[in-house]
Amino acid sequence: MASGGAWFLYSHDGGDSVANARPVPPHEVTISRPLVRDLDTRLGFLGQFSAVDQVELRAQVGGTLTGVHFRDGDIVxxxxxxxxxxxxxxxxxxxxxxxxxxxxxxxxVLAKQELARARELERNDAGTTQNVEQRTSELNAAQAALDDAAAQIRDARFDLDRCRITAPFTGRIGRHLVSTGNLIAGSRGATSPTTLLATLVSLDPVYLDFDMSEADFQSFSQYRGDAKGPIANRVELAAGNSTTYTRQGTLDFVDNVLDRSSGTIHARATVSNADLRFTPGEFSRVRLAVAHPAPTLLVPDASVLPDQSEYLVMTVSTDGTVVAKHVEVGEIRGGLRVIRSGLSRDDRVIVDGLPFAAPGTKVATRDGAIRYEPKQN
Structure with missing residues (x-):
């Protein structure tokens, strides 16, 4: 009887637990429709800064170096x-x-006096014409000798002045490559070896060099032909590890030939560098517009999931089912990711709660909002 009572109690309790079990409610996620803004299409490239002016400082005269009048790395x-x-x-x-x-x-002076005497004697029939011609020749030779001496003075003064090597423009100088006391070789031309003393580069403005693919160049050329004013030549850049494009430059050179080996064309922008933020040789991200403003879909970058070589955005259908959509993405604009294709403006994109949103599962939804940050544009 005791064992039967125990079985009855166990059976009664187990049956009650099964009867009271309830289904687990679906996880809740935050959704929002893609933000739509009129934005121009931009392409991004990797560029490198270079100096507008760069010179190797070499002596035009040889001799012993007697002074170095700067500190390495100074702005001169x-x-x-x-x-x-x-x-x-x-x-x-x-x-x-x-x-x-x-x-x-x-x-x-002597030649002039002798010529005057020779002419006077000739007028008095005391001298010959030959004597006058000889004195005239001596006068011309004396004048030529004086001209030659004057040229030698200019030449000697030129060399003396080149004993002082000065900065040809304002910029940052590198380290000195020759120390005081060394004998250096100098030449006015490039016909003989000369000693490299230092290098000097200008700092403001600087060039930003980058290469465009043939397809990008064609898109840009069409946009540049349609656009009016300086906006067609404006570039934006983010130097170093920065991800925000806070500086601007002017595209002032595009090469006249495509490099067939690489399929690219070289381009160059000029960037103001009054604060000396940029250094020649430094890399920078650069972007420029290639299409006029048009309605563009934007979603948070965290809502875009990599899927091997593609990208996915999780959406929620009207019946609460999670649906994954393959999308083509663009650059970051206003802190949001540009979606070029794969989404419609009516799709309900999951902006929070992605860890609980597996494709095909049911979820509960609450409305959220996508915010555009102009400072991050």
Whole structure:
């Protein structure tokens, strides 16, 4: 009897639990229809900054380097003294050229006097025409010698002035490659080897170089032909690790030939760099418009799920079933992801609760909102 009572109680309790079991309610997710805004189509590229002006500082005269007048990495201004070369040999040469000019001047004075006397003798029938011609020739030779001496002075002064190497423009100078006391080679032309002393690059503005594919170039060319004003040549950039395009530049050069080996064409923008934010050689993301504003669908980037080489957006049908849709995505605009195809403006996109939204399952929904952040545009 005791065992029968125990079985009765167990059977009674188990039956009551089964009868009271209820189905698990569906998980709740937040949905919203895609945000629709009129946006232009933009393409993104990876660019690299380069200096507008870049020069290798080399001596035009040889000699012993006697001074380095900057610190490595300094910003130097146009006309600042950078290097000095021992001027003594060139001062001596200038003094020699000056002495030659004085000699030539004295000979010219003498030649003029002798020519005057020869002409006077000829008029008095005391001299010959041959003598006059000889004195005239000596006068011309003295004048040529004076001109040559003057040219040698200019040449010597040119070399002496080149003993002081100054900055040809304002920019940042690199490290000095030759120390004081070294003998350096110099030349006025590129016919003989010269010693590289340092490099100098300009800083403001800077170039931003990038390459466009042939298809992108064709789209841009069509847009550029239709657009009016400077907006057609405006580019936006995000340097370094930044993901926000806070700076602008002007597209001022597109090459005239497509590179057939790579299928790209080179383009260049000029960017203001008054705050010295950008450094030549640094990489930057760059984007430019290639189509006029048109209605564009936007969803939160977190709502776009990668699926191997494709992307999915989870939506909820009218009966509460989760439906996955393959989409083609674009860039980030206003903190949201551009959807180029695969969604309609009436789709109900899951914007929160994705971990509970497996395709084909039932979910409960509550309405949410998608917000556009203009500062992140």
């Amino acid at each position: 201004h146009k006309g600042d003294l950078l290097f000095t070369i021992d001027p003594v040999p060139y001062e001596i040469r200038l003094a020699q050229a000056t002495a030659l000019r004085r000699t030539a001047e004295a000979r010219l």
